[in-house]
Amino acid sequence: EIVMTQSPATLSVSPGERATLSCRASQGVSSNLAWYQQKPGQAPRLLIYDASTRATGIPARFSGSGSGTEFTLTMSSLQSEDSAVYYCQQYNNWLTFGGGTKVDIK
């Protein structure tokens, strides 16, 4: 099983700032990586797929990068509505999720 490790576990940033989230795979997953956003009480929402392609309707301030074992989700000009837990997921070999990064905007 491919283990996905996300860091940091929590992140507190001010509105308008930039946040960088990391996701590391225990073995290479090529670019078969997605990022999801989950707000409290809601279902996850797809943000990024194929490591760097934004899903439909996702603003350009969300960007993904990386390949192989190291991936990054960068969120710029953060707004209060971006407070959520962010998960990475690999789909190169079965499916596994990272443990999530909780982002607080305050």
Add this chain to the structure above:
Amino acid sequence: EVQLLESGGGLVQPGESLRLSCAASGFTFSSYAMTWVRQAPGKGLEWVSTISGSGGSAYYADSVKGRFTFSRDNSKNTLFLQMNSLRAEDTAVYYCAKTYYDTLGYMDVWGKGTTVTVSS
């Protein structure tokens, strides 16, 4: 509009069974694999199972293999997750999700979830 609506959750005792359903609309249902993902209280996301568009292939996480069966009725645009021999650790919100391709992949549309509680 693409929509997924789960149902069938509830409270059951350990060892009992439950069947979840997911009604889909707004897309060509049989063209896409579909996936169940669960989330235990206060925990992260866990992949449970994926079924191909035809229903001919289903894949399971080790944690549910042999106990859960994923099926679909393409004539009714409906998914079913039969869960047997339920354990306390199966307690979670269960989400059905549309997979972008007709194989294991990322999920581009999610339902709101249905809650399963396994407790005596």
